[in-house]
Amino acid sequence: MKKILSKTESLKATPHLYCPGCGHGIIHRLVAESIDELGLREKTIGIAPVGCAVFAYDYFNFDVSEAPHGRPPAVATGIKRVRPDKIVFTYQGDGDLAAIGTAETIHAANRGENITVIFVNNANYGMTGGQMAPTTLIGQKTATSPYGRDPKREGYPMKVCELLSSLEGVAYLERVSVSNPKNIISAKRAIKKAFQNQVDGKGFSLVEVLSQCPVDWGMTPQNSIKWVEDVFVKAFPLGVYKDKK
Amino acid sequence: MKKTLMKGNIALCEGAIAAGCKAYFGYPITPQNEVPAHMSKRMPELGLVFLQAESEVAAINMVLGASATGVRVMTSSSSPGVSLKQEGISYLVGCELPAVIVNVQRGGPGLGNISGSQADYFQATKGGGHGDYRMIVLAPSSVQDMYDHTMLAFDLADKYRTPVMLLADGVVGQMMEPLMLNKYIPAATGDRSWVLDGARGREPRSVKSLLMAEGALERHNLELRKKFDLIEANETRIETKNTDDAEIIIVAFGISARVAYSTMRALRAAGKKIGVARPVTLWPFPQKTISELAKPGRKFLVAEMNMGQMVEDVRLAVNGKCPVEFYGRPGGGLVNQEEMIERINKM
Amino acid sequence: MSKLSLSAFTRIKNNMQTELIIAGSGGQGVLFAGTLLAQAAVEENKETTWFPSYGAEIRGGTANSTVVVSDEEIGSPVVNSFSALIALNEQSLDKFLPKAKPGAVIIVNSSLVNKKVDRSDVKAYYVPASEIADKQINDIRAANLVALGAYLKASGILKLSSAKQACDILFAERAKLIPLNQQALELGYNSCRQG
Numbered sequence: 049m050k051k052i053l054s055k056t057e058s059l060k061a062t063p064h065l066y067c068p069g070c071g072h073g074i075i076h077r078l079v080a081e082s083i084d085e086l087g088l089r090e091k092t093i094g095i096a097p098v099g100c101a102v103f104a105y106d107y108f109n110f111d112v113s114e115a116p117h118g119r120p121p122a123v124a125t126g127i128k129r130v131r132p133d134k135i136v137f138t139y140q141g142d143g144d145l146a147a148i149g150t151a152e153t154i155h156a157a158n159r160g161e162n163i164t165v166i167f168v169n170n171a172n173y174g175m176t177g178g179q180m181a182p183t184t185l186i187g188q189k190t191a192t193s194p195y196g197r198d199p200k201r202e203g204y205p206m207k208v209c210e211l212l213s214s215l216e217g218v219a220y221l222e223r224v225s226v227s228n229p230k231n232i233i234s235a236k237r238a239i240k241k242a243f244q245n246q247v248d249g250k251g252f253s254l255v256e257v258l259s260q261c262p263v264d265w266g267m268t269p270q271n272s273i274k275w276v277e278d279v280f281v282k283a284f285p286l287g288v289y290k291d292k293k
Numbered sequence: 294m295k296k297t298l299m300k301g302n303i304a305l306c307e308g309a310i311a312a313g314c315k316a317y318f319g320y321p322i323t324p325q326n327e328v329p330a331h332m333s334k335r336m337p338e339l340g341l342v343f344l345q346a347e348s349e350v351a352a353i354n355m356v357l358g359a360s361a362t363g364v365r366v367m368t369s370s371s372s373p374g375v376s377l378k379q380e381g382i383s384y385l386v387g388c389e390l391p392a393v394i395v396n397v398q399r400g401g402p403g404l405g406n407i408s409g410s411q412a413d414y415f416q417a418t419k420g421g422g423h424g425d426y427r428m429i430v431l432a433p434s435s436v437q438d439m440y441d442h443t444m445l446a447f448d449l450a451d452k453y454r455t456p457v458m459l460l461a462d463g464v465v466g467q468m469m470e471p472l473m474l475n476k477y478i479p480a481a482t483g484d485r486s487w488v489l490d491g492a493r494g495r496e497p498r499s500v501k502s503l504l505m506a507e508g509a510l511e512r513h514n515l516e517l518r519k520k521f522d523l524i525e526a527n528e529t530r531i532e533t534k535n536t537d538d539a540e541i542i543i544v545a546f547g548i549s550a551r552v553a554y555s556t557m558r559a560l561r562a563a564g565k566k567i568g569v570a571r572p573v574t575l576w577p578f579p580q581k582t583i584s585e586l587a588k589p590g591r592k593f594l595v596a597e598m599n600m601g602q603m604v605e606d607v608r609l610a611v612n613g614k615c616p617v618e619f620y621g622r623p624g625g626g627l628v629n630q631e632e633m634i635e636r637i638n639k640m
Numbered sequence: 641m642s643k644l645s646l647s648a649f650t651r652i653k654n655n656m657q658t659e660l661i662i663a664g665s666g667g668q669g670v671l672f673a674g675t676l677l678a679q680a681a682v683e684e685n686k687e688t689t690w691f692p693s694y695g696a697e698i699r700g701g702t703a704n705s706t707v708v709v710s711d712e713e714i715g716s717p718v719v720n721s722f723s724a725l726i727a728l729n730e731q732s733l734d735k736f737l738p739k740a741k742p743g744a745v746i747i748v749n750s751s752l753v754n755k756k757v758d759r760s761d762v763k764a765y766y767v768p769a770s771e772i773a774d775k776q777i778n779d780i781r782a783a784n785l786v787a788l789g790a791y792l793k794a795s796g797i798l799k800l801s802s803a804k805q806a807c808d809i810l811f812a813e814r815a816k817l818i819p820l821n822q823q824a825l826e827l828g829y830n831s832c833r834q835g
Contacts, residue, residue, distance in 0.1 A: 060497075090493035093362070096501075105499035111489040113361045114501040116384050119354035122346070126358025127489070129342045130316050130366070134491055152354070155347035298675070298682050298690075324694060407694065468717040469675065469690035471682045548716065555715025627718050 056080045058089045060109045069269025071259030072100055072168065074226045075235075076107055079139070079166055082240040083110070086247065092135045093127055095120040099141035100174040118149025121156035124163045135246055137164035143173045146182040146206050153208070160217025160251035164242045167208060167254055170261040171280065178264030182206040185283050190264075209256050209289035220245050220253035221289035227260065227276040231286075250292065258284055296471035301439040301461065302327035304472055305369070305395060308443030310335060311477040314393070315364040316342035318355040320374060323407040324463035325397035328369040349374040353381030353394070360390040361500045363488035365447050369395035371463070372413050373404060376421070382456055383422030386517070387502025389487070391450035393443065395459045397466035400624025409463030410624045411547055414602035417460045418576040425514060427521045429457040429528065430575040432546040436470035448480040453524055454487070460575060462598065464548045464627065524577055531579035532571040535561065536586055539568030541637060544583065544607050545596040546572050549628045553596055556633045567637070575603065583610035592640055593617040596628050656711050658797050659719045662784070663704035663736055664728030664749075669784035672810075673726070674705030677788060679806035680798045681709045689717035702731055709797055724795060726787045727753060728769070737762075747791045747832075749783060765794050765834050772827050782824035789828025800829050 058080035105112035751770035
């Protein structure tokens with residue numbers, strides 16, 4: 049009989065503590081599958097952020113380092129520069145990557161660090177209770193934008209792929225979502241490519257994953273998926289933003 | 294062996310390289326600019342890593358990453374930049390990662406000026422970052438020390454898996470002096486079971502300071518405390534001269550200790566009974582030696598290039614047994630022999 | 641405890657330690673001239689420290705280096721009063737002459753300084769260092785070492801041969817510059833007359 053499903057080796061058997069309907073579990077799985085399929089598990093060092101994925105080292109079955117809030121690209125740089133033979137990736141949320149860690153993100157990208165960045169954009173700060181993120185949509189209500197994000201007061205949603213696309217050091221940028229099986233397959237392809245690029249020494253590769261956060265959005269999981277597909281992707285269009293040949 | 298004329302900032306680089314430093318991450322700031330400049334030339338020559346980071350914040354986190362893979366790594370900066378590194382230092386202690394951090398102090402607060410200073414004593418020894426931690430702090434007072442202490446700093450960092458700071462200042466960093474390029478004798482390699490180098494044929498490892506499980510953080514802190522106690526017991530260093538018959542003991546570290554020694558020599562030549570106690574480690578502070586030196590009839594003069602920081606530790610050690618007076622020059626000023634003699638004459 | 645007067649202390653120090661400040665405008669090579677003197681001290685196994693003015697002034701502003709040479713361990717490399725001054729321009733003479741100790745050796749680059757030293761308690765030497773460098777070795781940038789050569793003669797603190805040896809070391813990677821710099825030292829040494 050043909051085996052069609054097996055345990056993903058790069059994931060531990062530990063049950064996730066993510067909220068019901070959260071996208072992180074899916075994204076962890078896509079990262080783990082990509083690493084397994086490329087045969088990289090034994091030389092991978094991941095960097096966990098400060099945010100919902102802070103416990104990533106409890107879920108991934110390979111070496112993981114913590115980083116202060118926003119600093120994963122710097123920590124990844126330190127690792128990759130002294131251990132260029134290792135596969136180094138960061139897993140970061142929108143607050144970590146696009147607010148407090150903006151400088152680290154932009155400069156790692158601009159240096160063309162040969163690392164992979166998995167950027168989970170869920171339009172708010174999940175772990176601390178749904179506060180406004182740099183990627184919060186205009187009009188979106190959060191714990192710290194109770195009247196809705198007003199661009200006059202809080203500025204506009206930060207579009208990381210668009211922002212980084214002008215930097216010469218960047219090899220690959222793609223925005224994907226995990227709202228339905230078709231999008232998940234597409235997200236998997238992008239994530240795997242971002243790791244393959246590192247194996248090939250192509251430089252900085254980032255995949256922005258639009259993810260659902262039903263609890264902090266105050267929605268049912270079903271409605272959160274609908275919101276991603278009807279609203280979120282309108283502000284953050286999916287697609288490839290850079291693919292350096 | 295003939296001595297080599299060298300700048301303090303260069304000597305610390307060469308000490309680091311001799312000790313097997315594999316990577317340097319830093320950001321320019323006066324008065325330590327020779328360090329990134331020299332490392333940018335020397336490290337690639339030797340096939341080692343140099344990277345100019347986008348900020349001191351990034352630099353200390355690059356240090357954290359490199360350290361997590363088990364290599365010897367260093368960063369350097371000066372006071373305002375070291376303030377920016379405090380977050381990373383706290384994480385390094387929490388994650389139990391070795392690293393060498395150099396502060397070539399300048400005057401503050403704020404941007405201050407670029408002249409030498411010792412105003413970061415509190416920041417370095419009392420924990421400039423958050424959390425309940427201690428950090429080994431060495432206080433070089435010569436170009437020779439810049440070289441030797443850097444090698445020592447790497448050994449201590451590895452031995453105790455904790456960051457070590459070299460608390461220098463603009464004068465020691467900028468001055469040139471002859472030094473002996475002493476050969477580095479490698480220390481024994483400790484436990485390496487924490488190093489992140491890929492989970493090949495072993496269970497995955499993680500480097501972390503977040504401990505949310507019931508009781509886990511308190512247990513971690515108690516373990517750290519045990520380590521700090523061990524460091525206090527084993528690594529406290531102080532240099533004393535002419536203290537046996539001294540009526541006045543000058544307590545000074547770093548550049549101020551040089552002035553203390555020359556003051557002592559001048560006054561001894563004139564028949565005055567002056568001694569010097571120079572803490573080499575500022576943490577662990579040589580509490581016991583200072584306490585033993587505090588004998589009736591004796592006076593202490595603490596000299597620092599700040600408005601009175603180490604003097605608090607000296608007073609705690611002396612514990613009221615002798616008068617402790619203070620001579621200091623704050624950011625922008627330098628302690629000097631003429632003033633020190635005047636101050637002693639008034640005691 | 642009885643007091644020790646500052647002047648008594650200064651006398652003790654003067655016997656074994658020399659503090660020289662070399663000052664000029666940025667680009668005149670005052671840092672290098674100091675380095676060379678410190679290296680010459682190393683050649684004679686003496687204790688020495690070198691300390692620069694540092695900061696924003698790279699070219700055009702004023703710059704100086706302080707060199708202490710001693711037979712015993714040196715305290716601070718930063719000193720408030722000097723037993724010798726090499727003034728490569730007028731501004732430097734104005735600024736540092738008041739800080740010279742009685743009996744100090746003052747080397748004045750008379751090519752660029754038009755005034756006389758207005759203190760009778762110091763020993764002044766006028767050396768046309770820039771002209772000598774320009775006319776005799778065709779490189780005005782060597783004025784710093786001409787002045788340093790003059791200082792070696794006037795003070796006698798270190799041998800000319802030690803300074804020449806220091807050239808060999810400091811120019812090890814640019815050996816073709818050694819003869820020119822040694823010549824500058826020698827020209828300065830031979831041109832030094834008090835007056």
